Amino acid sequence: KHSPAPKITECAAYMCTGVSKLPNGLVIASLENYSPLSTVGVFVKAGSRYETMENQGVSHVLRLAANLTTKGASALKLCRSVEALGGSLSATSSRESMVYTASCLRDHLDSLMELLVNVTTAQEFRPWEVDDLTSRVKIDKALAQQCPQIGVIEKLHEAAYKNALSNSLYCPDYMVGRISPNQLQSFVEGTFTTGRMALVGVGVKHSVLRQVGEELLSVRSGAGAPVAQSVYRGGELRVQNNDDLVHTLIASEGSVAGSAEANAFTVLQGILGAGPHVKRGSNITSKLSQGIAKATTQPFDATAFNASYSDSGLFGVYTIAQADSAGEVIKAAIGQVRGIAGGNVSAADITRAKNQVKAEYLMSIESSEGLLEEMGAQALTTAAYQPPDTVLQTIDAVTQDDVVKAAKKFVNGKKTVAASGNLVNTPFVDEL
Amino acid sequence: MMSLAARSGTFSPYMQATAFTVAGPLKALVPGVVVKEEKILLNPKKHFLCRESLNGQSPKTGHAVTVSINGSAGIRFAHTDIRMPDFSDYRRSEVLDANKSSQESSEARRAYSYLVTGASTMVGIYTAKTVVTQFVSSMSASADVLALSKIEIKLSDIPEGKNMTFKWRGKPLFVRHRTEKEIATEAAVNIGELRDPQHDKDRVINPSWVIVLGVCTHLGCVPIANAGDFGGYYCPCHGSHYDASGRIRKGPAPLNLEVPYYEFPDDDTVVVG
Secondary structure, eight states, X not given: OOOOOOEEOSOSSSOOEEEEEOTTSOXXXXXXXXXXXXXXXXXXXXXXXXXXXXXXXXXXXXHHGGGSOBSSSOHHHHHHHHHHHTOEEXXXXXXXXXXXXXXXXXXXXXXXXXXXXXXXHOBOOOXXXXXXHHHHHHHHXXXXXXXXXXXXXXXXXXXXXXXXXXXXXXXXGXXXXXXXXXXXXXXXXXXXXXXXXXXXXXXXXXXXXXXXXXXXXXXXXXXXXXXXXXOBOXXXXXXXXXXSEEEEEEEEEOOOTTXXXXXXXXXXXXXXXXSOSSTTOOOTTOHHHHHHHHHOOSOEEEEEEEEEOSSXXXXXXXXXXEGGGHHHHHHHHHHHHHHHHTTOOOHHHHHHHHHXXXXXXXXXXXXXXXXXXXXXXXXXXXXXXXXXXXXXXXXXXXXXXXXXXXXXXXXXXXXXXXXXXXXXXXXXXXXX | OHHHHHHHOOOOHHHHHHHSOOSSXXXXXXXXXXXXXXXXEOOOOOOOOSHHHHTTOSOSSOOOEEEETTSGGGOOOHHHHSOOOXXXXXXXXXXXXXXXXXXXXXXXXXXXXXXXHHHHHHHHHHHHHHXXXXXXXXXXXXXXXXXXXXXXXXXXXXXXXXXXXXXXXXXXXXXXXXXXXXXXXXHTSOXXXXXXXXXXXXXXXXXXXXXXXXXXXXXXXXXXXXXXXXXXXXXXXXXXXXXXXXXXXXXXXXXXXXXXXXXEEETTEEEEO
């Protein structure tokens, strides 16, 4: 039974996104926009959630091992060829997926794709090269530690889940230098299978990608290792240090990615405030900022935090406050969400939030990187691509009831708190 | 499907640098790290102190970490993470200790280095000069040519009044043993009458021996000895008469016969050339 022809969805006259699924499960998606630059991404369900208790940190090392020697190209050849083509090769990993992105001028794409296929399917993990990665792991961790936001988010996930999603994106200290090539190889064998991969290209012909997918990426076929369902537990992790800025993230279980509830949470995030929209503005449209400004005069920052994964999600409030006013800031932020849960949200707020969400979504897919990411995420999870119009319609379909219900879910759900800084004035989770 | 886009989301620029990678060498990167032996030196933390610098620092969704071949993880500070090899086998004993000041031994080391350099330079210059002169002088006349350039004549073989002809440097050489009468005659000639005025004593070292080239100065024929109106030589080609000193007296030749360089190492031999 031959694979179905690519579904051409309604788009602009000449730019059509084609999505097709090979019989072995590999999803191919492409958009030919006739740009002089071609970008290809291999999306793999190999994020940190798929680590087990024995190989914690393997996804971090795997991410760094993207430029090691493969069967078809040595590390030197990889680096040299990529630079000779003037292209770029990068590996990005999140909790759910690992993305290998390669981009270069359209004419040189076939050479770069050959290297990309080598990197994703023909890894060798030579022991001395893997040993050399230890210093890079340490550098990564040192860089991440400089940024309190990363630490807080990692701690939140660790406190909120019992498994899978609680794994950190960074290698834990006790595993630095202890990830062996065998562990890397078995992780790759279990996750880099065609049933868990998507090959996406922007500025590429669909037929070209299909050929690469059929011939080269189908080395390991099947569904791979079994996927553990992540279990939300709720908890608290506080990191006391002498930073005078306190970063706090209070979250409760949110929505699964792709569900209608997820759209409601996104609109709720927009109402509460999700980052500044105007440079040097005073965040007029952010309920959180306005509410907290009444509670304290000291500098602060607050956004609504929303993360959706394939089987769970997190929704909450992220605040940055001075050490002595942290308590007031947090209480004011939670108060705002409680207000919305009680129905204190106007239609104007909802419309404004919807517009902001829609605008942000459209702007994010204007660049080829953003578009590749969006196409890849959709292809990997649903094996289809919804054009922007459809997405905008689903946003518009969110009602006030949906938003209030989402806010109630946060208020009533078991909360998780992660905080870092001088926590003298920061409330505990049972005090909220 | 909106939630899928919210999955990635955009951070404030500060977060962006650490969360997302560079797509190429043009975008700004996270500040690099300096790896010094086993310690990692980082830029000190930026303090957010006012509302404006805090604005946008809160993340709104989970982050993703990126590594790239020509991105931030590819930065190398070559002057700190390349290990210097150990050169102690090649160092002088005075400077092996890294904690001791090298000033005390600096003069001695400098003097030694300069002395060795200076001496080598002198020797080198001398050698170069010798080699160059050897090569250049190889272009000068070779020994066989030089050997032919001088002629040694035994004077006791030539009787008085006789003129002997030798081949010298490809030309005929006249050696004439003059009689007393001829010497006196030539010495008494009035120089003013000569076409090419030269006194006899200017043309000979020892008056009893006259040594001239046997080439007529007119057009190069060989004059006949003991012929002509003046008791010297007569050129048969165009009728030039030379006297016993080889000076032109009559005829078309403009100059006297050429006198080569010669010397008498002893009374019995003359070396011409």
